[in-house]
Amino acid sequence: MSRRPEWLYEGARVFDPGRDTEAVVQFVGEWQDPRTRRVIPEAIFLRPPGGGVEWVVDDHQALREADAS
Secondary structure, eight states: OOOOOTTOSTTOEEEETTTTEEEEEEEEEEEEOTTTOOEEEEEEEEEOTTOOOOEEESOGGGOEEOOOO
């Protein structure tokens, strides 16, 4: 996995093409998937901008910087 870009930090707005939605980065850190027991060293936890159920992205390269508004 390559180095995380400067724009990807906790609180940043990002675009997740896998879900075709913008999100806010909640947490970046090590996480173990409870189903597979696979450890992801820099998992990205995202949530919808207004709150809601978060999800995990295991590869930051799948994300894009959100457009400024």
